[in-house]
Structures are given as C-alpha cells and as structure tokens.
Amino acid sequence: MKFLRANAPSLPLLHVQQIAREHFGLCGGAKALYSERDQNTLFREADGRAWMLKIANTDEDPGAIDCQIEVLRHIQRVDPLLPVPRIRLSTGGQGTARVSASDGSAHIVYALSFLDGQIAGDLELAPALLRRIGALQARLGRAMRGFFHAAAGARSLLWDVRMAPQYLPFVDLLPAPQRSLVMEVLRRGIDAVLPRLDALRAQAIHGDLHAHNLILSEAGDLAGIIDFGDMIHGPLILDLSAALADFMVPASRIPQVLADMIRGYYEVTPLEAEERALLFDLVELRLVITMLVNAYRHTQTPDEPNYAADAGIGGWEALETLQRLTRAGVETIVDFACGIPVPHASVPVHSDADMMARRKRLLGSRPYLFYDRPIHAVRGEGVWIIDSSGRRFLDCYNNVPIVGHCHPHVTEAISRQSRTLNTNTRYLGEQVLDYAERLGQKTGAALTACAFVNSGSEANDVAWRIATAWTGARGALTQEFAYHGITEAIDAVSPSASRIGALAAHVRTLLAPDCYRGIYRGDTPDPGSRYAEDADRAIQSLAEAGLKPAAYFVDSAFMTNGILEPQKNYVAEVFRRVRAAGGLCIADEVQSGFGRMGRHFYGYQHHDVVPDIITIGKPAGNGHPVGVVITRPEILDHFIEQSAFFSTFGGNNVSCAAGLAVLDVLENEDLLANATAIGAYFKAGLQALAAKHDIIGIVRGTGLALGVELVIDRNSRAPAAKQTSQLINRLRDEGVLAGSEGIHGNIVKLRPPLVFRREHVDQAVLAFERSLSAL
Ligand code: PMP
Numbered sequence: 186m187k188f189l190r191a192n193a194p195s196l197p198l199l200h201v202q203q204i205a206r207e208h209f210g211l212c213g214g215a216k217a218l219y220s221e222r223d224q225n226t227l228f229r230e231a232d233g234r235a236w237m238l239k240i241a242n243t244d245e246d247p248g249a250i251d252c253q254i255e256v257l258r259h260i261q262r263v264d265p266l267l268p269v270p271r272i273r274l275s276t277g278g279q280g281t282a283r284v285s286a287s288d289g290s291a292h293i294v295y296a297l298s299f300l301d302g303q304i305a306g307d308l309e310l311a312p313a314l315l316r317r318i319g320a321l322q323a324r325l326g327r328a329m330r331g332f333f334h335a336a337a338g339a340r341s342l343l344w345d346v347r348m349a350p351q352y353l354p355f356v357d358l359l360p361a362p363q364r365s366l367v368m369e370v371l372r373r374g375i376d377a378v379l380p381r382l383d384a385l386r387a388q389a390i391h392g393d394l395h396a397h398n399l400i401l402s403e404a405g406d407l408a409g410i411i412d413f414g415d416m417i418h419g420p421l422i423l424d425l426s427a428a429l430a431d432f433m434v435p436a437s438r439i440p441q442v443l444a445d446m447i448r449g450y451y452e453v454t455p456l457e458a459e460e461r462a463l464l465f466d467l468v469e470l471r472l473v474i475t476m477l478v479n480a481y482r483h484t485q486t487p488d489e490p491n492y493a494a495d496a497g498i499g500g501w502e503a504l505e506t507l508q509r510l511t512r513a514g515v516e517t518i519v520d521f522a523c524g525i526p527v528p529h530a531s532v533p534v535h536s537d538a539d540m541m542a543r544r545k546r547l548l549g550s551r552p553y554l555f556y557d558r559p560i561h562a563v564r565g566e567g568v569w570i571i572d573s574s575g576r577r578f579l580d581c582y583n584n585v586p587i588v589g590h591c592h593p594h595v596t597e598a599i600s601r602q603s604r605t606l607n608t609n610t611r612y613l614g615e616q617v618l619d620y621a622e623r624l625g626q627k628t629g630a631a632l633t634a635c636a637f638v639n640s641g642s643e644a645n646d647v648a649w650r651i652a653t654a655w656t657g658a659r660g661a662l663t664q665e666f667a668y669h670g671i672t673e674a675i676d677a678v679s680p681s682a683s684r685i686g687a688l689a690a691h692v693r694t695l696l697a698p699d700c701y702r703g704i705y706r707g708d709t710p711d712p713g714s715r716y717a718e719d720a721d722r723a724i725q726s727l728a729e730a731g732l733k734p735a736a737y738f739v740d741s742a743f744m745t746n747g748i749l750e751p752q753k754n755y756v757a758e759v760f761r762r763v764r765a766a767g768g769l770c771i772a773d774e775v776q777s778g779f780g781r782m783g784r785h786f787y788g789y790q791h792h793d794v795v796p797d798i799i800t801i802g803k804p805a806g807n808g809h810p811v812g813v814v815i816t817r818p819e820i821l822d823h824f825i826e827q828s829a830f831f832s833t834f835g836g837n838n839v840s841c842a843a844g845l846a847v848l849d850v851l852e853n854e855d856l857l858a859n860a861t862a863i864g865a866y867f868k869a870g871l872q873a874l875a876a877k878h879d880i881i882g883i884v885r886g887t888g889l890a891l892g893v894e895l896v897i898d899r900n901s902r903a904p905a906a907k908q909t910s911q912l913i914n915r916l917r918d919e920g921v922l923a924g925s926e927g928i929h930g931n932i933v934k935l936r937p938p939l940v941f942r943r944e945h946v947d948q949a950v951l952a953f954e955r956s957l958s959a960l
Contacts, residue, residue: 565590783888
C-alpha cells in the first residue's frame with residue numbers, strides 16, 4: 186500500500202507569482218496557504234475575486250488531477266449554482282499547465298476560484314445547518330452522477346472503506362483496549378458489508394466531505410464544498426457514510442449529526458432500503474479505517490502534523506459512542522430521518538431543553554406550550570400522538586385531526602394530488618367544485634356559495650367583510666370571551682384573546698348562555714330566551730353609538746365559554762333580533778362543525794337555525810390548511826362585485842383533495858353516529874366520576890365536545906383553576922391529552938378525534954379517576 190507522503194512542493198513565492206501570471210493571467214496580491222500535499226497560493230485580483238493556484242505534488246497522478254478539473258467543469262455545466270470551485274483555464278485554454286521547479290522536478294499547475302468564507306472546522310454546526318449540509322452533499326451527488334472519468338474508477342484511496350482487508354495488519358498499532366472492537370468492525374465489514382456494496386448504485390462521488398472541506402460564509406451560512414482530491418467512482422452511499430463519520434466530533438453530537446444530515450440528504454436523494462441497511466456498518470468502517478490511517482501515519486512520520494487526528498476525526502470516542510447508542514438505536518435514527526415510521530423505539534435526537542432554548546430564540550420569548558413538561562411530538566396515528574421517546578399519548582384534545590391523525594385516506598389524497606397538480610382557483614378544476622358542492626349539501630342546500638381561504642381566521646375575516654358589504658353597517662356582536670381568530674377585524678370580536686381587556690368601539694358582547702355559572706341558571710324557565718334578551722341591550726348600545734350591527738358571530742359549541750350545551754331558543758332568538766336590526770348571522774363552525782357535536786354535520790343544526798354565513802377551518806383538511814366561507818349566492822355575489830376577492834392558496838387542488846377526503850372518511854366510517862354514541866358514553870363515564878369527586882361541578886357538552894368544570898366548592902361554585910391545570914398535567918403524565926378552557930380556566934376541555942372508541946374512553950376515564958384521586 187502506498188501512503189502519500191506529505192511532501193508538498195515549495196517553490197519561492199516570486200516563482201509562483203511568475204507561473205500564475207504567465208500561465209493563468211493571474212496578478213494581484215499572493216498569499217501562501219497550507220496544504221498537506223500541494224503548494225497552494227491565493228491570488229486576490231483587483232476586482233476582488235480570489236483564485237487559488239495549485240502546484241501539484243510530483244507524486245500526484247496526472248489522471249487524478251484531470252479528473253478533478255473535468256468534474257468541476259461538468260458540475261458547472263449541470264448545476265451552475267452549486268457552490269464548488271470553478272476552474273480557471275490557462276492562457277492556452279487548457280485546464281492545466283506544466284512547470285518545473287528549480288530542482289528540476291516537474292509539476293502540474295491549475296487554478297480554481299477560491300470560495301471566500303471560513304472553514305467550518307471545529308465550529309459547532311446548528312441542526313438546520315447540518316440538514317443543509319446533508320442536502321448540499323446530495324445535490325453534489327446528483328450533479329456528479331452523469332460524470333465519467335477513467336481515473337476515478339482506477340484509483341485506490343487510503344480512506345476508502347473498500348480497502349478494509351489491507352488494514353488488518355495495522356490493528357496492532359492501536360492501543361490494546363481498542364483492538365478487539367476495531368478488529369470486529371473490520372471483519373464484519375470484510376465478510377458481510379463489502380460483498381453487498383457491488384449491488385448498490387454507484388457513480389463518481391466527492392467522497393471526502395468533512396468540516397475542513399466545508400466553507401461557511403461570515404454569517405455562518407453554507408458557502409461551499411471544496412477539495413475534490415479524493416473523488417472516486419463507488420457506491421453513492423459511501424459519500425454520505427464517510428461524511429457522517431467525519432462530522433461525528435464531538436461524539437456527544439452523534440445523534441444530532443445522524444438525524445439532521447441524513448434528513449437533509451434524504452430530502453434531495455432518498456436512500457434505498459439496502460443503503461439504509463448498510464449505513465451503520467459503513468460509518469463504523471470509515472471510523473475504523475481513519476483510526477488506522479492515522480495510527481500508521483504516525484509511525485511513519487511521527488513529527489508531521491496529522492490534521493485528521495488533530496481534528497478528532499475518526500476517533501475512538503465516536504466508535505464507542507455508536508456502540509453505546511447500539512445498532513438498533515442508530516437504525517431508528519436513520520429511519521426516523523428518512524421519514525420511516527418508528528413505532529416503539531426511542532429517537533434520542535434533540536433534548537427538550539435544547540429545543541426550548543431554540544424556541545425562545547426563534548419563536549419569541551413566551552414559549553406558549555401545552556403542559557409543564559412539554560411533549561415533543563414526532564408522529565400521529567388515529568387517536569394517538571407519539572413522542573420522541575416512543576410513548577403514545579391518547580389524544581383527547583386536538584379537534585383538527587377530526588378523522589384521526591394521519592388518516593391514510595387523507596394523506597394519500599394529499600400526496601396523490603400534490604404529485605398531479607397544485608394550482609389556484611383562477612383555473613378550471615373539478616376538486617374545488619366538488620368540494621363546494623359537498624359542503625353546500627351538508628347545509629341541506631340552504632347555503633351553497635363558497636369563498637376559499639386557508640384558515641379559520643381568514644374565513645371569519647372574509648365573512649366580516651361580506652357582512653359589512655351586504656349590510657352597509659359597521660357594528661359587531663360577539664359572545665363574551667369568544668374566539669374567532671387573529672386578523673385585526675376578527676381579533677376585535679375575540680375578547681378571549683385580549684390580554685388588555687379593552688373592547689373596540691364598534692363591538693358589543695353578548696352574555697354567554699351559561700346555565701351553570703351565568704345569571705340565569707337551570708331553575709330559570711326557558712333560560713335560552715332569557716339570555717337572548719341580552720342581544721336587545723347590545724344592539725341598543727350599538728345604536729346609542731350611532732352603529733348598526735353588520736354581523737353576529739356565534740360558535741355553536743360555545744367552546745371558549747366552557748363548552749356550553751345548546752340552550753333551546755337561544756341562538757334562534759338572538760338571530761331573530763340581529764336580523765331585525767339589519768345584521769347577518771355568522772356561524773363560526775371552525776370548532777363545532779364536521780360532526781364534532783355528533784348527529785349533525787354543522788353545529789348550528791343543533792340550534793334549529795340557518796345562518797347567513799358559515800365559516801369552516803381547523804378540521805376541514807384534518808391538519809392540512811383549509812378555510813371556507815359558505816353563504817347564499819346573492820350575498821357572495823354582492824361582495825365580489827365590490828371587491829376582487831382572490832386567495833392564492835385558498836381552494837388549491839391539494840387543499841380541496843384533503844377536504845374531500847375528510848368528507849369521505851366522515852361518511853364512510855359513519856363518524857357522526859360514532860361521535861354521538863361515543864360522546865354519550867364518554868359523558869356518562871365522566872358523570873360517574875362526578876358522583877365520586879366533589880371537585881367536579883358539572884360535566885357537559887354534546888357529541889365529542891365535552892367539558893368538565895372544576896370547582897372548589899359545589900355551593901359557591903368557586904372556580905378551581907389551579908387544580909384544573911394540575912389535573913391536565915397529571916392526565917398528561919398518565920398518557921392522556923386534554924386542555925383547559927373558560928374565562929376562569931377551570932374547565933377541562935375534551936375534543937378527541939371522532940374515531941374515538943369505547944376502549945379509548947375507558948382509558949381516558951381511568952386516567953381521570955387516577956389523576957383526580959391524586960390531586
Ligand atoms: N374560530 C374558532 C371558533 C376557533 O376556535 C379558531 C381557532 N382556535 C378560529 C376561528 C381561528 O382559526 P385559525 O387558527 O385556523 O385561524
């Protein structure tokens with residue numbers, strides 16, 4: 186085996202400058218750069234552009250140099266923006282020139298553009314950067330796949346894992362405690378790994394991406410990959426496995442390096458199953474071979490610098506850490522990074538503390554998260570959310586995945602449509618029409634004209650604009666402590682979102698029809714009608730300010746008011762008053778729609794009313810962004826005559842495919858009936874708990890929108906807010922996800938996916954029982 190000696194040429198600078206000028210037309214300031222085996226000199230020209238003149242080692246194979254030059258020219262043709270050095274042709278139009286040193290030795294010389302920036306070297310690379318490095322490596326692989334050069338196939342390189350058999354005699358150079366593991370890795374590599382490589386896709390690869398060949402901009406962003414001196418023809422996966430091994434410094438970052446670099450790589454070039462299967466062994470093999478090269482070199486040239494060993498590349502520490510993580514653990518990380526479900530295993534990638542710190546830095550200092558111990562959710566499946574340790578939580582909280590997390594009918598529809606076409610409603614297309622038709626049918630054809638947007642907030646915002654356009658009025662009516670969204674207009678009708686408590690001048694709130702805690706309780710006859718009288722006061726108050734109501738917003742599930750049950754006559758009586766005053770009635774179905782309340786598709790149908798406008802969001806796409814305003818054709822027409830309404834993403838093909846698929850599942854799996862039956866079963870289970878636990882003031886709700894109101898004392902009904910928060914955290918620790926709600930924060934909110942079954946209810950009720958007992 187021939188080890189390259191680090192005998193780099195050392196021509197005097199003046200001679201180098203003369204060569205540069207004569208052969209490459211390079212003038213400007215010159216500066217010597219360190220290189221292990223060539224003589225490198227940096228020239229910065231007057232225009233600021235920098236070039237590197239390379240005087241090659243006499244040992245260097247001319248074919249290998251030609252291969253490097255040609256591959257860079259090839260990359261320039263196929264992926265011109267890929268950040269790798271560019272070749273500067275000689276004054277004779279060639280890639281190289283030949284020169285003689287004063288000692289008579291002949292050298293090949295060539296010039297490359299110099300990538301400005303800093304060598305990544307020992308800098309700690311953030312996860313997002315690691316991902317981009319993986320992606321850049323994959324992109325480089327794609328750019329090189331059509332390249333052929335005989336020299337790339339003919340080389341045998343020191344660092345190539347395929348040389349493993351030749352390293353067996355060097356194992357004894359290592360410290361005694363390292364030998365048996367290193368020998369085991371080499372033997373397994375030779376017997377079980379190398380024979381499988383021949384069947385993998387192969388091409389020209391860079392083969393030597395490590396932190397010292399990676400350039401970052403001053404701002405720390407990716408600026409390029411350099412050094413094609415070790416490029417070779419071989420299995421594509423060797424490019425990634427070598428880079429992974431070389432980036433494993435310090436060893437404590439191995440899980441992160443694996444997860445992020447592989448993910449980035451995979452997003453550009455998906456790994457094949459056999460490549461994934463061999464990755465662990467190939468990384469170990471590369472580490473071992475680097476250790477042996479370093480050890481051998483040290484015996485040969487004990488006084489010369491050894492940058493790989495000095496940088497910790499190929500360290501024993503990395504090998505030991507991989508052993509500790511175990512093959513199964515590493516394979517789990519690999520699968521996870523490649524988007525392959527990892528059902529029961531743990532994925533030890535980013536610590537919660539790390540992520541919290543990043544969140545505060547990146548998403549604002551108020552880390553609004555559920556639970557004292559936040560959940561790092563990595564996967565969803567039906568009624569389950571799975572965290573990064575593989576723990577499954579029963580999801581009783583999230584109303585968005587209404588047909589269950591990641592329902593295959595929906596995910597398939599999304600991926601199929603996204604492979605086919607995704608564009609906007611300025612083109613003819615069936616999906617948006619089919620979807621609009623089906624949403625209208627669910628109203629019994631009462632409302633049939635749709636405007637498509639992307640969220641509940643947007644739907645409400647557009648509904649508000651439609652209402653003001655139709656009525657010419659400016660006043661707004663909303664429930665006390667309501668929530669309808671985030672836009673300026675909608676924030677004004679969302680008192681629950683306000684941290685300052687001031688109401689806009691054009692807004693009046695209506696009392697919530699709360700028969701447990703409100704002014705009219707269960708003993709008042711016809712409390713719904715009594716509460717509705719409050720609309721007279723609100724409308725009168727608007728009139729006193731010279732305003733008329735343009736619209737009344739109502740959430741039929743009264744979710745933020747504590748999941749109030751429909752009070753007979755209430756909504757109908759308010760609607761009658763609002764309409765008499767000239768306003769429109771907007772049913773915000775973002776929470777209450779899609780069968781959430783059982784029996785009916787829309788929540789307003791529980792109140793025996795027909796609104797003028799319906800808005801939908803959250804569950805419509807089961808997690809894919811979909812928002813729709815549904816109204817009467819004449820109301821929509823009036824609006825779009827006044828305003829050129831268009832939302833780029835609203836009604837796009839993929840969103841409509843998602844929306845249609847959700848409707849399919851609701852129908853095919855008869856989920857409205859399920860929500861009715863399971864909701865009643867859940868409610869009964871919770872009511873049975875109320876019989877044993879005085880802290881439960883009332884259990885209420887409809888279908889699978891349920892609330893459990895906690896009180897300090899059943900007579901005074903003083904809200905037990907602190908205990909509600911404790912209960913929710915205990916439930917989380919029991920593996921059941923719930924939330925809190927209400928103006929006092931003392932109501933446990935339960936809104937599981939409609940695919941909930943009796944066994945899920947049993948689990949949830951049991952967890953409630955245990956958590957209540959522990960309060
Ligand atoms: N309306 C209601 C009743 C809601 O609950 C929400 C969201 N919580 C919205 C509107 C706003 O929806 P989005 O967050 O999608 O804008």
